[in-house]
Amino acid sequence: MSGRTDRVTTGPTRAAWGIRPAWALAARTAPGTLTVYVVVMLAGGALPVLAAWLTKLILDGLVGGGPLGGLGGLGWLALGLAGAGALAAVTPQLTTYLRAELDRAVGLVAQDRLFAAVDDFAGLGRFEDPGFLDRLRLAQQAAGGTPGQIVDGVLGGVRSAITVVGFLGSLYVLSPLLTLVVLGAGVPVLVAEIALSRRRARMFWNVGGIERREFFYSDLLSSAEAAKEIRLFGTGGYLRGRMIAERREANAAKRAVDRRESWIQSGLGLLAALVAGGGLLWAVAAARAGRLSVGDLTVLVAGVAGVQGALTALAGEVARAHQALLVFEHYTAVTGAGNDLVTATPPRPLPPLRRGIELRDVWFRYSEEHPWVLRGVDLWIPAGRSVALVGLNGAGKSTLVKLLCRFYDPTRGAVLWDGVDLREFDVTHLRQRIGAVFQDYMRYDLTATDNIGLGDLALREQHDRVRIAAERAGIHDEIAALPQGYDTMLSRIFFSERDREDQTTGTVLSGGQWQRLALARAFLRDQRDLMVLDEPSSGLDAEAEHEIHTSLRRHRRRRTSLLISHRLGAVRDADVIVVLRDGRVVEQADHVTLMATGGEYARLFTLQAAGYQAAATGSEEA
Numbered sequence: 001m002s003g004r005t006d007r008v009t010t011g012p013t014r015a016a017w018g019i020r021p022a023w024a025l026a027a028r029t030a031p032g033t034l035t036v037y038v039v040v041m042l043a044g045g046a047l048p049v050l051a052a053w054l055t056k057l058i059l060d061g062l063v064g065g066g067p068l069g070g071l072g073g074l075g076w077l078a079l080g081l082a083g084a085g086a087l088a089a090v091t092p093q094l095t096t097y098l099r100a101e102l103d104r105a106v107g108l109v110a111q112d113r114l115f116a117a118v119d120d121f122a123g124l125g126r127f128e129d130p131g132f133l134d135r136l137r138l139a140q141q142a143a144g145g146t147p148g149q150i151v152d153g154v155l156g157g158v159r160s161a162i163t164v165v166g167f168l169g170s171l172y173v174l175s176p177l178l179t180l181v182v183l184g185a186g187v188p189v190l191v192a193e194i195a196l197s198r199r200r201a202r203m204f205w206n207v208g209g210i211e212r213r214e215f216f217y218s219d220l221l222s223s224a225e226a227a228k229e230i231r232l233f234g235t236g237g238y239l240r241g242r243m244i245a246e247r248r249e250a251n252a253a254k255r256a257v258d259r260r261e262s263w264i265q266s267g268l269g270l271l272a273a274l275v276a277g278g279g280l281l282w283a284v285a286a287a288r289a290g291r292l293s294v295g296d297l298t299v300l301v302a303g304v305a306g307v308q309g310a311l312t313a314l315a316g317e318v319a320r321a322h323q324a325l326l327v328f329e330h331y332t333a334v335t336g337a338g339n340d341l342v343t344a345t346p347p348r349p350l351p352p353l354r355r356g357i358e359l360r361d362v363w364f365r366y367s368e369e370h371p372w373v374l375r376g377v378d379l380w381i382p383a384g385r386s387v388a389l390v391g392l393n394g395a396g397k398s399t400l401v402k403l404l405c406r407f408y409d410p411t412r413g414a415v416l417w418d419g420v421d422l423r424e425f426d427v428t429h430l431r432q433r434i435g436a437v438f439q440d441y442m443r444y445d446l447t448a449t450d451n452i453g454l455g456d457l458a459l460r461e462q463h464d465r466v467r468i469a470a471e472r473a474g475i476h477d478e479i480a481a482l483p484q485g486y487d488t489m490l491s492r493i494f495f496s497e498r499d500r501e502d503q504t505t506g507t508v509l510s511g512g513q514w515q516r517l518a519l520a521r522a523f524l525r526d527q528r529d530l531m532v533l534d535e536p537s538s539g540l541d542a543e544a545e546h547e548i549h550t551s552l553r554r555h556r557r558r559r560t561s562l563l564i565s566h567r568l569g570a571v572r573d574a575d576v577i578v579v580l581r582d583g584r585v586v587e588q589a590d591h592v593t594l595m596a597t598g599g600e601y602a603r604l605f606t607l608q609a610a611g612y613q614a615a616a617t618g619s620e621e622a
């Protein structure tokens, strides 16, 4: 997805299509609340007209000219007026409560649906697309309250329309000409508000990227990870300046829209005031001439003010609903986006791996704008064997892993599981067969048990399995020594003030300890068909690295595994070592053969070994 400015230009007619899903969501989620809300809102529209007519009848009765003269009739009218006043007094509170209740109920379901849809994106591409991330941010915003705003806008519009029609009818009885003039002054307000709401929605879309960058800087300035470098390098002021510059740019865009709105709205307000003033002068003159009764005059004054007020409210409601609908489009776009990876229907059953996994002439680039990362890779990972992948930074090793896990599909060529293209299988089934430690593994602000148990939720409650995985990753002793053992929260985030008092709540691990936890998480999935280990020991000390690789060697025996490591000592006993350079396989064989060949692997291995040798003998030149 690219291109920003053409995204939100939808007119009111197309945007109105969003009313149906928003309304259906509210009706399904909270039918009772919605029904009461509808009744209260519609009644709220009729109340001002009813009050004006009751006032007219009372005044005419008092002056004695009206048909309902006599204290008995007047008493009932006064009672009715008092009742209308009481209803008008409680309706706003009731509507506020009902609206909030509707928002809560609908927001919950909308958010659940949104994240269920996001979870269904099987690939990674959308998460790396800035345009899609902006859309997702707006969709999250929409899930919070937009369906409620749409329902509210529609009902508010209908309520205002009822008031407008009621007052217009009343005015028409007294002065058809004045009715037309008042109506004529109201229509431009409606049209202008819709145009303004479109402009505002487009502005929100356009500042999305700016706000994303502002968020990046604010996040950076308050993150524990970045604090060290920012302080040591003294970059805080510089980064803050960039953050403020982004905010200024967003402010400027918002200010331009605000200014335009206030100019247009002031002009329209002035027009409305002129019409109201003119109408009032005419009505007073007509009353003095005896063409209107005092009661008529009251209805006229209330009618002109009522129509204008309700028309302005109607325009506001339509504009708000229109804007909410435009934002809601992002929600419907994300929830309706579907899976981003094409899968055969029906998918083939995925048998346990028997022969091996093959990359056949795989070409890959992240998008058409990006250069090729893999350029015709042919690779065979035999079942039950360990394969190691080595190469310089940027050679494409992690990218190859992403294709194996099917986070992306090859741009050309195929990845085959026992000869069958991965695209033939259900991606969820495929991933159930893979265990992995990624180079950029996760650190969850959760307990130690959760940090390991998230590797296989079915085993999370099996404490023995969790402990064995931790032992194999060499982290069990450290976890057991924590204040609450495996239940210790591995986080500096305090979840409540009470937690703040409890010094044992947050425990901070070292980088190597986190890495071992990530390994333990992968070991919990060790019964899977393929184990991928992308730099599993990069942050470990020499002793821990030795232990881990001994453990991995034991683990990898007779299992299918792919190990990526820059520490060539760790890969030397793999069954096959594959060297990747510039997206191509340039060598593959076992350690002894590759060393004998004297190619890229031998060069890198000798270079590393020489470094260690030099360190051991203390020689600078070795």
Ligand SMILES: Nc1ncnc2c1ncn2[C@@H]1O[C@H](COP(=O)(O)OP(=O)(O)OP(=O)(O)O)[C@@H](O)[C@H]1O
Residues within 6 Å of the ligand: 128, 366, 370, 373, 391, 392, 393, 394, 395, 396, 397, 398, 399, 400, 439
């Ligand atoms: N999400 C992405 N979008 C665009 N380009 C990417 C993305 N991820 C990686 N690349 C590019 O793909 C190339 C290969 O990256 P990759 O991470 O696969 O290399 P690597 O061999 O694992 O490197 P390293 O040894 O540094 O981990 C790099 O040029 C990188 O810039």
